[in-house]
Amino acid sequence: MENEKCLECPHHIECGGKNIELVKRLAEKMITEEEAYYVSELFKALSDMTRVRILFSLLGGEMCVCDIQELVGVTQSAISHQLRTLKQAGLVRYRREGKSLYYSIADDHVSTMLATGLEHISE
Amino acid sequence: MENEKCLECPHHIECGGKNIELVKRLAEKMITEEEAYYVSELFKALSDMTRVRILFSLLGGEMCVCDIQELVGVTQSAISHQLRTLKQAGLVRYRREGKSLYYSIADDHVSTMLATGLEHISE
DNA sequence: ATAACATATGAACAGATATTCATATGTTTT
DNA sequence: AAAACATATGAATATCTGTTCATATGTTAT
Numbered sequence: 518m519e520n521e522k523c524l525e526c527p528h529h530i531e532c533g534g535k536n537i538e539l540v541k542r543l544a545e546k547m548i549t550e551e552e553a554y555y556v557s558e559l560f561k562a563l564s565d566m567t568r569v570r571i572l573f574s575l576l577g578g579e580m581c582v583c584d585i586q587e588l589v590g591v592t593q594s595a596i597s598h599q600l601r602t603l604k605q606a607g608l609v610r611y612r613r614e615g616k617s618l619y620y621s622i623a624d625d626h627v628s629t630m631l632a633t634g635l636e637h638i639s640e
Numbered sequence: 641m642e643n644e645k646c647l648e649c650p651h652h653i654e655c656g657g658k659n660i661e662l663v664k665r666l667a668e669k670m671i672t673e674e675e676a677y678y679v680s681e682l683f684k685a686l687s688d689m690t691r692v693r694i695l696f697s698l699l700g701g702e703m704c705v706c707d708i709q710e711l712v713g714v715t716q717s718a719i720s721h722q723l724r725t726l727k728q729a730g731l732v733r734y735r736r737e738g739k740s741l742y743y744s745i746a747d748d749h750v751s752t753m754l755a756t757g758l759e760h761i762s763e
Numbered sequence: 764a765t766a767a768c769a770t771a772t773g774a775a776c777a778g779a780t781a782t783t784c785a786t787a788t789g790t791t792t793t
Numbered sequence: 794a795a796a797a798c799a800t801a802t803g804a805a806t807a808t809c810t811g812t813t814c815a816t817a818t819g820t821t822a823t
Contacts, residue, residue, distance in 0.1 A: 536707045543700045543711060548758070553692045555761040556754070561687035565811075566680040570671065577666040582770060584659045588666060595812055597771055602811095607760070616769045616820050626760040630753055631679070635671070637730070637749040638678040688781075705800060718782055720801055725781095739790050739799045 562606030563630065567591055568599045572622065572631055575609065579621035685729030686753065690714055691722045695745065695754055698732065702744035 548556070562568060567589060574580060574588045586596050600620060603609045608627050611620045622628060671679070685691060690712060697703060697711045709719050723743060726732045731750050734743045745751060 536703065539700070539703070540707050540710050543697060546700065547711060548693065548696045550689070550693075552758065552761070553689050553696065556757045557687055557689040557692045559757050559761055560683045560692070560753075561810095563683035564680055564687040565684075566673070566676045567811080569676045569680045569683070570673075573671045573676070574666060577662070577669065580659065580662070584663050587663050588670060592813075593770070594772085594814080598811075601771080607763075613820090616767095618770065624760075626756050629756050630683075630760075633749050633752050633756070634679045634682050635675065637747075637753075638675070638682055640730075684780095690781080715783075716800070717784080717802085721781075724801080736790090739797095741800065 559606055559608075562602055562608055563634070565599065565602075567595065568603055569631075571596070571599060571603065572608065572627065575620060575622050576628060576631065579612075579619045581614075581617040581619050583617065585620065682729055682731075685725055685731055686757070688722065688725075690718065691726055692754075694719065694722060694726065695731065695750065698743060698745050699751060699754065702735075702742045704740040704742050706740065708743065 563572070570589045571585055574585055580588075582593070582596060582600065585600075586593055589596065600609065600611075604611070608623050609620050610623050611618045613619075686695070693712045694708055697708055703711075705716070705719060705723065708723075709716055712719065723732065723734075727734070731746050732743050733746050734741045736742075
């Protein structure tokens with residue numbers, strides 16, 4: 518029985534021959550590269566300790582930058598840069614009130630992910 | 641009325657003065673630095689496109705490295721390195737069967753986080 | 764208008780990360 | 794025992810990331 522040459526791993530001829538049916542079936546349901554990219558970008562926004570602390574702060578309700586800074590304990594600039602990342606990832610939103618900007622968690626997905634993540638590490 | 645000097649942001653005297661009660665109350669419930677670190681490390685493991693694609697592949701059931709490689713379409717070495725990262729983060733586990741190693745999703749938290757992440761980007 | 768305040772932004776630098784290449788390890792077949 | 798197979802690992806490199814510093818923007822009070 519002949520095996521096809523696998524382009525992905527030229528040093529192995531048998532590669533991919535184990536479960537051809539499964540692979541074919543899954544290949545159709547597979548997320549697209551674009552989706553995978555966006556999902557990874559989303560989690561990338563959650564992959565920094567400072568940003569995680571910011572988000573957990575905001576779980577208590579909306580807060581101005583100044584108070585986040587107080588809770589998290591890093592410089593104003595660092596907080597602001599990280600808030601930008603979180604905003605771009607759609608994890609937080611904000612509204613202005615006078616001189617202050619009030620940030621808050623964007624939607625329930627965010628709380629869910631944080632809660633699930635916290636559960637996961639507690640095992 | 642006098643404001644205390646804020647150590648975190650020496651160029652602002654008023655810093656942290658907006659919502660002192662809220663900040664104090666939240667500071668007690670705040671996740672520890674250690675927890676924040678582990679949570680961020682967990683999400684860091686999900687923050688790469690290749691690893692995301694590996695995990696979505698595994699949602700279809702356990703697979704050997706060779707088949708993952710086929711589905712994801714990167715080199716064997718790259719897959720192996722990323723599987724190591726996923727394993728260290730407790731996101732996948734594996735068992736040996738003959739020459740092959742079969743990887744699978746570690747627990748339901750992982751599926752939940754992936755699903756929630758995918759939902760989030762679809763908006 | 765000017766000063767003070769609250770936050771954002773750009774550049775720069777040090778540290779982290781993903782892939783590649785070469786090679787090693789563990790398993791089965793001959 | 795040797796060869797082939799399946800996967801892991803270490804080093805090297807190019808790229809990305811987070812913080813800091815300096816400064817800019819937008820808002821309110823004087």
